[in-house]
Amino acid sequence: MVLACVLAGCKSTPPPTPLNLLNAQQMRGHGVYQAHCVICHNDRKDAPLNGPSMVGVFKRQYLPSGAAATDERVSATILHGRNMMPAQGNMLDQQDLDDLLAYLHTL
Ligand code: HEC
Incomplete structure (x- = not known):
């Protein structure tokens, strides 16, 4: 697996968990x-829209920007925005954010 990552540059990640297999929190996050x-x-x-695809976002070591793919970093991006991405913090409470991160981890 590690060797495959080295050879393939970790570009391909396992597919997102099917929606019907998500638990209640992940479903709320969806x-x-x-x-x-x-x-x-x-x-x-995988295709980008306005921003990069979220498929595999936590399965890779780095975010598209090159920052580490951690809950902290992704939360900060969501709350404060980034370049062309508007801040979402005023629309989400802590529960929404927790549920959203749980969902992002299934992608
Ligand atoms: C209006 C469009 C828009 C919306 C809504 C939006 N984003 Fe983004 N997002 C972007 C763009 C554009 C970028 C690329 C920013 C850059 O790095 O220049 C981005 C980047 C990101 C990144 C990568 C950051 C990095 O460091 O590379 C993550 C993670 C992300 N968005 C998550 C989310 C999540 C989760 C939501 C919903 C709460 C969301 N975005 C809503 C446009 C959007």
């Missing part, structure tokens, strides 16, 4: 994603 993220980010295919 709802938050539909409401706030899906217009700019694909979550079921």
Whole structure:
């Protein structure tokens, strides 16, 4: 697996968990994603929209910007925005954010 990553540059990640296998929190996060993220980010295919696809976002070591793919870094991006990405913090409470991160981890 590690060797495959080295050879393939870790570009291919396992596919997102099918929606019917998500737990209650992940499913709520999917709802938050539909409401706030899906217009700019694909979550079921690799093609970019306004922003990069979220497929495999936590399965890779780095975010598209090159920052580490950690909960802290992704939360900060969501709350404060980044370049052309508007801040989403005023639309989400802590529960929404937790659920959203749980969903992003299934992608
Ligand atoms: C209006 C469009 C828009 C919306 C809505 C939006 N984003 Fe983004 N997002 C972008 C763009 C554009 C970028 C690329 C920013 C850059 O790095 O220049 C981006 C980048 C990102 C990144 C990568 C950051 C990095 O360091 O590379 C993550 C993660 C992300 N968005 C998650 C989300 C999540 C989760 C939501 C929903 C809460 C969301 N975005 C909503 C446009 C959007």
